Amino acid sequence: MPDASKPTDLPREPSAELSPATLAVTAGREPRIPGGQVGSPLLLTSTFHAGGTDVYARESNPTWVAFEEALGSLEGGLATAFASGLAAADAALSLAPVGGVVVAPESAYGGVVATLRERAARGSLEVRFVDIVDTDAVISACEGADLLWLESPTNPLLAVADLPRLADAAREKGVLTVCDNTFATPLLQRPLELGIDLVVHSATKYLAGHSDVILGACVSADDSLTERLRAHRTLRGAIPGPMETWLALRGMRTLALRVERAGRSAAELAARLAGHPAVERVRYPGFGAMVSIEVRGGAEGADRVCAATRLWVHSTSLGAVESQLERRRRIPIEPEVVPENLIRLSVGIEDVEDLWRDLEQALAAA
Numbered sequence: 619m620p621d622a623s624k625p626t627d628l629p630r631e632p633s634a635e636l637s638p639a640t641l642a643v644t645a646g647r648e649p650r651i652p653g654g655q656v657g658s659p660l661l662l663t664s665t666f667h668a669g670g671t672d673v674y675a676r677e678s679n680p681t682w683v684a685f686e687e688a689l690g691s692l693e694g695g696l697a698t699a700f701a702s703g704l705a706a707a708d709a710a711l712s713l714a715p716v717g718g719v720v721v722a723p724e725s726a727y728g729g730v731v732a733t734l735r736e737r738a739a740r741g742s743l744e745v746r747f748v749d750i751v752d753t754d755a756v757i758s759a760c761e762g763a764d765l766l767w768l769e770s771p772t773n774p775l776l777a778v779a780d781l782p783r784l785a786d787a788a789r790e791k792g793v794l795t796v797c798d799n800t801f802a803t804p805l806l807q808r809p810l811e812l813g814i815d816l817v818v819h820s821a822t823k824y825l826a827g828h829s830d831v832i833l834g835a836c837v838s839a840d841d842s843l844t845e846r847l848r849a850h851r852t853l854r855g856a857i858p859g860p861m862e863t864w865l866a867l868r869g870m871r872t873l874a875l876r877v878e879r880a881g882r883s884a885a886e887l888a889a890r891l892a893g894h895p896a897v898e899r900v901r902y903p904g905f906g907a908m909v910s911i912e913v914r915g916g917a918e919g920a921d922r923v924c925a926a927t928r929l930w931v932h933s934t935s936l937g938a939v940e941s942q943l944e945r946r947r948r949i950p951i952e953p954e955v956v957p958e959n960l961i962r963l964s965v966g967i968e969d970v971e972d973l974w975r976d977l978e979q980a981l982a983a984a
Contacts, residue, residue: 703820
């Protein structure tokens with residue numbers, strides 16, 4: 619009879635030979651001990667008995683470990699969870715020295731752009747904003763820089779950067795590269811494998827996927843970077859709550875199914891929208907579940923579309939099971955390069971025909 623106190627031969631961290639869809643389900647689970655729990659632990663405590671690995675919950679929590687193992691397995695590195703996506707971005711930006719130079723897209727997640735502008739205004743960073751699809755211009759801007767911030771696809775213009783070439787050029791110049799992989803997810807793009815130094819996620823979005831969590835994460839294959847990020851998290855108190863982390867891990871278990879379904883619907887909707895008379899332009903990178911459209915009637919027309927939907931949720935987030943839409947320039951921090959009439963669509967997992975009928979009747983209001 620086997621010893622019930624010992625795990626079976628399947629390790630806690632699954633083999634890297636498994637597919638990403640399988641890793642999303644299996645990584646970060648407890649050892650297979652007879653009578654043990656199948657799910658990952660939710661540990662709600664602020665402190666621990668002395669003498670063990672964990673001392674105080676601002677420094678470590680087993681619930682974090684499970685989430686970080688799962689995301690790290692998917693991205694191919696070591697993950698560090700943070701209180702929010704912006705907290706993760708702040709930690710990544712802290713890797714640039716005070717007074718250092720950061721190269722960043724002129725259109726990117728509004729919170730990051732606003733953070734960069736605020737730091738530039740008080741002199742703690744010099745920021746060079748670039749058109750991320752102009753690869754030669756980006757490489758030129760990296761001369762003498764310390765950190766290159768990338769998004770691909772970008773939010774909300776959905777531009778795609780040449781990550782391998784930019785990673786190679788930045789490495790030659792001694793520039794640290796960071797890529798926000800929130801839109802693509804590690805199921806569609808693994809920036810570390812393309813030469814990027816650090817990946818950032820708003821885990822609020824696709825990873826958690828149910829509009830009920832605020833969480834962020836960084837992932838790196840460099841142990842020293844991970845140590846610096848975790849020190850930043852501890853000293854700044856940018857720690858995730860265990861409940862939020864546990865919910866995000868539970869959401870990741872269905873990531874592959876959600877990404878596949880939503881991506882298939884997004885491709886279909888993008889094709890139909892391209893032929894709609896109320897739509898001036900469709901922005902779709904050819905993968906993923908994000909689509910941006912520019913509608914006739916300017917900002918007012920776009921507002922009318924957003925107000926007229928019955929199934930699509932008019933909200934400021936994305937990456938959830940429900941489909942969401944928003945005119946992005948209604949947000950004050952959105953960069954001016956984003957057109958006033960642009961609507962960002964986050965396609966969910968509803969039936970695509972229901973989504974299309976709702977968009978059709980809403981576009982009639984434009």
